[in-house]
Amino acid sequence: RRIFVENLTGTLEVIARDVKIQVDFNPEMVRSWRLVGYENRDVADEKFRDNREDGGEMGAGHAVTALYELKLHDHRSNGNIGTVSIRYKDPDTFRASEFSRAISTRDFVGRFSSASTSFRLAASAAEFAEILKKSYWAKGITLGDLREEVGGISEDRWSSEIGELLSLIDRADRLLEGRVER
Structure with missing residues (x-):
């Protein structure tokens, strides 16, 4: 029902191919981290920019969530904890694009x-x-x-x-x- 009634457009209309997400954590801020889920879809860091490496497809109106559990160093309270990069191919031209954004402790909520x-x-x-x-x-x-x-x-x-x-x-x-x- 969800695929054919509620999300049909997003299921049929691909807006991005081979979508990959990479997060680089700042070791001065982040003591340890783990990716929650996606263990079988983890792309090695050196293959992130390899256009032959498969990623996921994104449909119109769909979203992707990557959850990480972090442990920050006790002495660090403010600053950039890392960078998230997203890479994808245009579904028509297959041209790869990438954009990145810094992640700050200001992005966190207290509770x-x-x-x-x-x-x-x-x-x-x-x-x-x-x-x-x-x-x-x-x-x-x-x-x-x-x-x-x-x-x-x-x-x-x-x-x-x-x-x-x-x-x-x-x-x-x-x-x-x-x-x-x-």
């Missing part, structure tokens, strides 16, 4: 609850995946905890995506508890 609804939803969906695959990074987090967090997002702004995530969390909880409803 998760202060972040945008779309960020909170994306982070919650990623956390859901981490819980389902029993990731080291999700130890101690339950589906109930996650449901409460997502419920807080829905208090700010309801959307069908939030409802769908809540439904998936409930379904996973029933499956894991052995309470499958048919």
